[in-house]
Amino acid sequence: MAKTSAKNSSSSTNRPPRVAIAIMAAGKGTRLKSRHPKVLHEVGGKPILSHVIATAAKVVPAKDIFIIIGHEADRVRAAVASSGVQFVVQAEQRGTGHALMVAQEALAPYDQVIVLSGDAPLIRPDTIQKLSAFHAGQKATMTLLSADLEDPSGYGRVIRKTASSSDVRAIVEEKATSPQQKKIREINSGFYAFSVPALYKHIGSLGTDNVHREYYLTDMAAVLVHARQKVVVVKTSHPAEVLGSNKRSEIVDLDARLRLEKCQQLMEEGVTIFYPQTCVIDSDVEIGADTVIEPFVQLRGKTKIGADCRIRSYSVIQDTEIGDGVVVLPGCVMDDSRIARNATVGPYSRLRPGSDIGEGAHLGNFVETKKIKMGKGSKANHLTYLGDTEIGEGVNVGAGTITCNYDGVHKHKTVIEDGAFIGSDSTLVAPVRIGKGSYIAAASCITEDVPADALALGRARQTVKEGWAREKKSQK
Ligand code: UD1
Ligand code: CA
Numbered sequence: 001m002a003k004t005s006a007k008n009s010s011s012s013t014n015r016p017p018r019v020a021i022a023i024m025a026a027g028k029g030t031r032l033k034s035r036h037p038k039v040l041h042e043v044g045g046k047p048i049l050s051h052v053i054a055t056a057a058k059v060v061p062a063k064d065i066f067i068i069i070g071h072e073a074d075r076v077r078a079a080v081a082s083s084g085v086q087f088v089v090q091a092e093q094r095g096t097g098h099a100l101m102v103a104q105e106a107l108a109p110y111d112q113v114i115v116l117s118g119d120a121p122l123i124r125p126d127t128i129q130k131l132s133a134f135h136a137g138q139k140a141t142m143t144l145l146s147a148d149l150e151d152p153s154g155y156g157r158v159i160r161k162t163a164s165s166s167d168v169r170a171i172v173e174e175k176a177t178s179p180q181q182k183k184i185r186e187i188n189s190g191f192y193a194f195s196v197p198a199l200y201k202h203i204g205s206l207g208t209d210n211v212h213r214e215y216y217l218t219d220m221a222a223v224l225v226h227a228r229q230k231v232v233v234v235k236t237s238h239p240a241e242v243l244g245s246n247k248r249s250e251i252v253d254l255d256a257r258l259r260l261e262k263c264q265q266l267m268e269e270g271v272t273i274f275y276p277q278t279c280v281i282d283s284d285v286e287i288g289a290d291t292v293i294e295p296f297v298q299l300r301g302k303t304k305i306g307a308d309c310r311i312r313s314y315s316v317i318q319d320t321e322i323g324d325g326v327v328v329l330p331g332c333v334m335d336d337s338r339i340a341r342n343a344t345v346g347p348y349s350r351l352r353p354g355s356d357i358g359e360g361a362h363l364g365n366f367v368e369t370k371k372i373k374m375g376k377g378s379k380a381n382h383l384t385y386l387g388d389t390e391i392g393e394g395v396n397v398g399a400g401t402i403t404c405n406y407d408g409v410h411k412h413k414t415v416i417e418d419g420a421f422i423g424s425d426s427t428l429v430a431p432v433r434i435g436k437g438s439y440i441a442a443a444s445c446i447t448e449d450v451p452a453d454a455l456a457l458g459r460a461r462q463t464v465k466e467g468w469a470r471e472k473k474s475q476k
Contacts, residue, residue, distance in 0.1 A: 017111040019064065019132060020196075021056045024099045024217075025049050025118030026070030026090040031246045037072040039118040040079055041251055044258035045282025045300055048245055049076065051121030051258075053083050058125040059114075059132075066106050067118070068099045095214025096190075097206045100199065110196050112136065115217070117190040121254060122241040128191070134234040135193035141229035142199070142220055144168065145191040147239040154246060155187035156218050158233055168231040171218035175211050186235070188218060189242035202227050258283060288324065306341065315346070323359070337369075340376075358393070375418065387411075388430065392418035398442065400425040417452070426458075 029038025039049035049067070056065050062084035069076045070090040077087055090102045100115065107113050114132055116123060127145065135143035146158045154174055159181070161167040171188045172181050205223045206215045221231050236242060245251045262283060263276035270289030273279055280298040287293070288307030298316040305311065306324035315332040322328070322339045329346030337355035339345060349363045354371035357363060361374050364381035372386045375393035380386060382399035388411050389403050401422050403414045412430035416422065420434045423442030434440060435452035444458035 017136060018109065019060055019112045019114065020066060020107055020110040021060050021064065021114045021116060021128075022066045022068060022088075022100065022103055022107065023049070023052055023056060023116045023118045024068050024096055024190075025052075025076060026068050026073070026093050026099055027119075028071040028093065029119070029246070032248060032251075037076055038245065039076060040072075041245065043121055043245070043251060043255040044262065045280075046284070047079055048121045048251070048254075049080055049118045050083070051283070052116055052118055052123065053080055053085055055121075055123055055125050055128070056116060057083065057085075059128045064110075066103060068103055070099075095208070095212070096217035097203065097215030097219060100217055101203055101206075101215065104200050104203075107196050108200070113194050113196050113199070115190075115192040115194065117244060119246070120190060120242060120244040122243055122257065123191060124238065124241050127236050127238070127241060130236075131191060131193050131234060134232070135195075138166070138230065138232050140193075140232045141195045141224050142168075142231045143193040144171070144221065144231075144233050145189040145242065146186050146233045146235045147189055147242045148185050148235065149187050149239055150185070152185045152187045155244075156190075157181050157184040158186045158188055159184070160186075160233065166232045166234065168221050168233050169225060170222040173210065173216065173218060186233075187242070189236070190244065191242065192217070194220075198224070198229055202229070294330075312346070320351070386414075389414040389416065391416045392420070392436070394419045395422070396420075397422045398424035398426065402427045404429045 025039040027038060032038055040047045044051065053065065063086065065085040066088050067080065067085050068088045068090050070093045073089055086106065088103045088106050090099050112132065112135065114128055131143060131145050156171045156173045157177055159169045159172060161169050202223055206219050208215055210216060224231050240257060243254060245254055259281060260276060262281050263273050263279060266287055267273055271287045271291050271293065273293045275295035278295045279293055282300050285299045285303045287305045290307050291305055291309040293311050294313040296313045297311050301319040303317050303320050305322045306326065308324050309322060309326045311328045312330045314330050315328050317334045319336045320334045323341035325342040326339050327344045331348045332346040334351040336353035337351040339357045340359040342360045343357050345363045348366050350368045352370035355369040356373045358374050358376040358378060360377045362379040362381055365383065367380050367384045370387040372389045372391065374391045375395065377393055378391050378395040380397035384397055384401045386403050387405040395416050404427055405411050405414065414428050414430045415433040417434060417436040419437040422440045423444065425443040426440050427445045429447045432446055433449045435450050435454065437453045438450045439455045440446060441455065441457040444456060446456055446458050450456040
């Protein structure tokens with residue numbers, strides 16, 4: 001094993017054992033009643049399988065991780081390919097035992113294979129290491145990871161040779177259990193370590209004599225015991241980490257566990273999260289110390305928040321980078337944007353992709369931005385749309401300003417230079433440039449560039465008809 005010191009005593013030389021991890025991810029997930037492959041359903045904001053891969057990659061290098069794919073193989077491969085892992089295709093899914101049969105060639109160069117389930121995302125790296133080390137220490141052919149569950153229903157049960165020994169006689173699938181066996185609370189986690197040569201020497205003895213007519217990997221226990229090979233069990237002290245996701249309710253439960261754990265980890269790191277049960281924070285989100293997250297906030301994807309920020313309630317922030325000391329007032333929606341330090345955003349601001357808000361800038365009530373760069377200290381406080389716009393420093397964008405960036409066919413750019421003042425209710429028809437320090441009179445429709453330090457008026461002159469209203473009323 002690359003990153004641990006587990007010794008493989010089964011190997012005749014003194015070199016460390018070559019360890020691979022195989023992740024079974026070829027199944028359809030029939031019980032979810034879904035059009036999408038089970039392992040791509042999301043928990044903690046990313047596919048279930050991505051969590052398993054991330055954990056496996058903490059134990060062995062990505063090149064030694066083999067994902068067994070089959071159902072919707074292309075989609076599954078595309079979703080996780082960037083992790084650098086290897087793939088084995090199980091074109092027909094004839095059971096977990098069959099999944100390992102098709103991986104024979106890929107695994108042949110290794111001494112030990114650790115088998116993980118692509119639908120069980122809570123497994124921890126230290127537990128995988130413990131399983132691997134126990135297997136090597138016991139000189140076993142097969143070692144299974146078990147857990148005691150309050151409610152073992154749905155899982156295979158571990159039949160030990162005697163209650164006190166770690167030797168296993170068999171694994172019995174739920175559907176095949178006797179009433180007596182059904183009471184066993186020690187379940188098979190679906191995580192195993194095998195000696196590769198011994199696994200493939202005997203895997204041909206697996207049969208399909210079961211309700212699903214499948215090759216069960218679980219039957220390897222009895223097969224190997226019959227062949228006088230050593231099969232042992234090691235129990236995890238964190239039963240929750242083996243939980244799988246065969247049913248929708250299980251996926252939702254895993255998601256809740258991951259997110260609560262994420263909140264707890266962030267709090268350990270100095271972040272205050274009020275009512276963490278109401279917050280949805282994805283696994284890869286980063287937050288600096290002393291930042292306060294109010295109830296009902298969603299932080300998704302690759303969002304990064306600095307230190308000393310305050311994120312007030314009901315904001316949904318996706319893939320956005322926020323500097324230190326930023327205040328996000330209630331009800332903001334952000335996507336793929338950047339906010340520099342000490343800026344204030346909201347309430348009810350909508351930052352669409354490519355919004356880049358400068359240091360100390362203010363975006364206020366009902367302001368929508370898309371693909372903009374706003375300089376240091378600039379403000380757009382009320383009811384405004386800014387799209388495809390470059391705004392300098394110290395600019396004031398008055399209430400109700402609209403950049404008309406789209407002519408029905410193409411998008412055009414607006415430039416507002418440093419220190420410009422845009423009066424309320426202006427429409428800036430792009431492409432247009434508002435020069436440095438210039439003024440736009442309120443309610444102007446600006447269609448031509450405005451030079452620096454000028455005043456531009458683009459509106460009809462007001463006319464006043466004295467006595468007009470009085471006269472109209474008297475005619476009634
Ligand atoms: C399996 C175990 C059960 C254990 C449980 C733990 C078997 C027969 N049973 O049951 O003892 O308690 O896991 O969660 O192994 N897969 C393939 N190819 C296939 C079939 C399945 O790659 O042909 C993959 C699935 O995508 C899944 C994993 O193997 O990621 C486990 O399969 P699943 O059908 O979920 O097994 P369980 O019924 O949960
Ligand atoms: Ca499962």
